[in-house]
Amino acid sequence: MPRFTMPRSTMPRSIRWLLVLAFAGASFTCSTGCSTARNPSRGFRLAANGDNERGKKAFQEFGCTECHEVNGAHLPSPTLQHVKLGGPVTSQFSDGYLVTAIINPKFHATHYAAADGAQSGNPNMPEFASRMTVQQLTDIVTYLQSRYSIFPMQKPSEYP
Numbered sequence: 001m002p003r004f005t006m007p008r009s010t011m012p013r014s015i016r017w018l019l020v021l022a023f024a025g026a027s028f029t030c031s032t033g034c035s036t037a038r039n040p041s042r043g044f045r046l047a048a049n050g051d052n053e054r055g056k057k058a059f060q061e062f063g064c065t066e067c068h069e070v071n072g073a074h075l076p077s078p079t080l081q082h083v084k085l086g087g088p089v090t091s092q093f094s095d096g097y098l099v100t101a102i103i104n105p106k107f108h109a110t111h112y113a114a115a116d117g118a119q120s121g122n123p124n125m126p127e128f129a130s131r132m133t134v135q136q137l138t139d140i141v142t143y144l145q146s147r148y149s150i151f152p153m154q155k156p157s158e159y160p
Helices: 013-031 052-061 095-103 105-109 134-146
Strands: 068-070 083-085 087-089 148-150
Touching: 052 134, 095 105, 095 134, 134 148
Parallel strands: 068 083, 087 148
Antiparallel strands: none
16 A cells, blocks of 8 residues: 655755744744734744844845835835835834744735735745745844834823
8 A cells, every 4th residue: 555645845944943933933922912022022032143234135135125125224126016114113023923924925915905915815925935044034034123113102192
């Protein structure tokens, strides 16, 4: 009787483990309160050795500037699409969120409208899981995190 075997993934082992840890961390974080901090007290965390300059360089080398504009960065203007990254936000994205957006863009695309470039959950962004090292991913996330500024939402005053 023939044995059933699963096809071997072409994804590097280090990226597979990072992906497993990212999903496990995201699941655990959401089960413990869905923190919106970059490095929540529980759940997924990147190593602290990310470097902004290496991240900016990797961002350019992987062709991210063809579709993404980074707030306040002096990078080439996007030519294919125009998706803004960085700038003022009311809560910081977690590292796990950005990692998932980079290595599995379809995961977040299902949550956005077609007007944002995610037609029916199929984003135009390629998956980088098999082309990017863990260090490059860490550097890019560190670089992108440095481009966001947190401006907490103001609660409306009850009294004029």
